[in-house]
Amino acid sequence: MSEDSSRNSLPDATESESLPPLGGMHLARVVKHIDLQRILLILLGLSLFTAVSYSPQWPSAVDPMGEHFELTREAQTAIGLFLLAAVWWVFEVVPIGITAITIGVIQAIFLIRPAKVAFSDFMDPSVWFIIGSIVIGMAFSRTGLTKRMAYKMLVLVGEKTSRIYLGSFVMTALLTLIMAHTAVAAAMFPLLMAIHSMYGEETEKTRFGKGLFIGMAFVAGAGSIITLLGAARGAVAIGFYQDIIGGEISFFGLSYYMAPLGLVMVPILWGLMMVLFKPERKEITGLRERAIALNSKLGPLSRNEILTMVIVFLTILTMGLRSFIPELHAINKSAILLVATILFFLFRVLSIDDLEEIPWNIVLLFGGAMSIGFCLWQTGAASWIAVEVIGALEGAHWVIFVMGITLFVLIMTNLIMNVAAIAISLPVALVLAPYMGVAPEVILFASLAAAGMPFLLLVGAAPNAIAYESRQFTSGQFFVAGIPASIVLMIVITIFVMFVWPMMGMPVTIQ
Numbered sequence: 001m002s003e004d005s006s007r008n009s010l011p012d013a014t015e016s017e018s019l020p021p022l023g024g025m026h027l028a029r030v031v032k033h034i035d036l037q038r039i040l041l042i043l044l045g046l047s048l049f050t051a052v053s054y055s056p057q058w059p060s061a062v063d064p065m066g067e068h069f070e071l072t073r074e075a076q077t078a079i080g081l082f083l084l085a086a087v088w089w090v091f092e093v094v095p096i097g098i099t100a101i102t103i104g105v106i107q108a109i110f111l112i113r114p115a116k117v118a119f120s121d122f123m124d125p126s127v128w129f130i131i132g133s134i135v136i137g138m139a140f141s142r143t144g145l146t147k148r149m150a151y152k153m154l155v156l157v158g159e160k161t162s163r164i165y166l167g168s169f170v171m172t173a174l175l176t177l178i179m180a181h182t183a184v185a186a187a188m189f190p191l192l193m194a195i196h197s198m199y200g201e202e203t204e205k206t207r208f209g210k211g212l213f214i215g216m217a218f219v220a221g222a223g224s225i226i227t228l229l230g231a232a233r234g235a236v237a238i239g240f241y242q243d244i245i246g247g248e249i250s251f252f253g254l255s256y257y258m259a260p261l262g263l264v265m266v267p268i269l270w271g272l273m274m275v276l277f278k279p280e281r282k283e284i285t286g287l288r289e290r291a292i293a294l295n296s297k298l299g300p301l302s303r304n305e306i307l308t309m310v311i312v313f314l315t316i317l318t319m320g321l322r323s324f325i326p327e328l329h330a331i332n333k334s335a336i337l338l339v340a341t342i343l344f345f346l347f348r349v350l351s352i353d354d355l356e357e358i359p360w361n362i363v364l365l366f367g368g369a370m371s372i373g374f375c376l377w378q379t380g381a382a383s384w385i386a387v388e389v390i391g392a393l394e395g396a397h398w399v400i401f402v403m404g405i406t407l408f409v410l411i412m413t414n415l416i417m418n419v420a421a422i423a424i425s426l427p428v429a430l431v432l433a434p435y436m437g438v439a440p441e442v443i444l445f446a447s448l449a450a451a452g453m454p455f456l457l458l459v460g461a462a463p464n465a466i467a468y469e470s471r472q473f474t475s476g477q478f479f480v481a482g483i484p485a486s487i488v489l490m491i492v493i494t495i496f497v498m499f500v501w502p503m504m505g506m507p508v509t510i511q
Contacts, residue, residue, distance in 0.1 A: 063387045
């Protein structure tokens with residue numbers, strides 16, 4: 001239950017009987033006002049859907065080469081559904097998982113796509129990857145490994161809350177260099193919960209808790225852009241680049257340009273969290289001694305802890321080798337990750353009770369994200385949007401062109417899965433780039449940077465949704481924090497596009 005919904009629930013009969021008449025009338029008016037606000041937001045989403053879906057057919061989009069992209073009835077309705085989902089997700093008028101279900105239901109009822117197709121996306125391999133990542137985090141928590149990691153980190157960084165922020169964010173960023181940011185967020189989540197429990201009550205909402213979890217989600221994105229192991233979007237983007245341009249970007253070639261940007265964003269995000277969510281206390285007195293004492297009580301590593309580390313290490317190693325061994329590349333990464341899930345239960349590291357505690361609200365959220373993403377893509381709505389937006393940049397200065405594409409990717413990746421955002425925008429941008437005198441490399445790297453850091457909506461990336469499970473913040477609070485973070489990101493990318501990357505040898509214009 002969200003912070004708002006728990007605050008606005010009606011009192012039980014005993015409580016209401018003890019209220020004076022005037023107080024009861026006042027409470028009824030407050031509840032009525034809040035319910036009215038929720039109803040208006042629900043209707044706003046439905047109105048946008050209706051207005052777009054039933055408006056006269058919009059004109060075709062035309063790319064610079066004269067190719068027409070017609071917007072069919074299904075595609076136009078898909079755009080309306082896209083707007084409805086965005087409003088409901090941002091304002092959380094119903095649980096985020098229910099909004100996701102609505103996406104599938106509307107596609108089936110309004111014949112946007114066949115029901116079998118729309119609902120099959122909810123079990124896409126990427127959704128299973130998220131489930132597997134959550135189970136890994138659960139194994140770390142259940143075996144006590146997260147407590148060991150938390151205590152060791154607290155002993156190292158000390159008692160100042162600012163350093164605890166920094167230590168948590170640095171650990172998150174480092175892990176994303178070797179494993180997917182979804183798995184990192186799932187592993188860090190119980191560790192941060194353990195840290196927050198030493199700050200206050202586990203269920204208590206604090207500024208420190210907001211900064212800890214929102215910052216983790218943001219930094220997971222910043223770290224994930226540095227290597228191809230951090231997320232799938234890098235491999236997808238390089239694939240498009242090779243098909244359209246004919247060039248090749250190596251594993252270390254990508255890291256050469258992306259590492260400076262990712263490493264710069266980590267301390268910037270730390271500073272931003274200190275401004276937006278300055279902890280209530282500057283330090284937690286006696287924390288280091290408590291951490292040392294609690295760590296010593298854990299004793300030697302247990303069988304389950306050792307098993308968990310071995311299973312996770314082998315899983316990460318196998319997934320990392322996919323980038324270098326062609327035979328392994330053919331095996332889906334979700335299947336590899338789910339082997340770990342199976343092994344946890346085979347060796348009784350986890351039990352059926354743990355399986356029942358998987359946060360299905362988050363799983364449904366990403367099922368809905370996959371469904372609306374594929375819906376926009378398969379109906380042609382995504383191509384229409386990309387050509388309309390990116391085509392409008394024709395004739396602009398090369399910096400405006402690059403940053404316009406970057407902003408478009410940033411917006412799209414907050415609303416649908418980042419792989420889909422790349423697939424929608426990058427091909428159009430790469431084809432248009434030569435006509436603008438822009439080198440394709442700068443388009444690729446700027447787009448990847450933006451796609452890796454969706455700071456506005458929970459649906460933008462799995463770490464965002466995993467952080468939301470802490471119940472330390474609402475989706476609205478996450479959105480508000482993401483506005484300055486996104487502005488800062490655009491400024492940093494602009495500096496890299498204009499100055500840093502050219503100094504590092506990246507071509508930005510075609511001579």
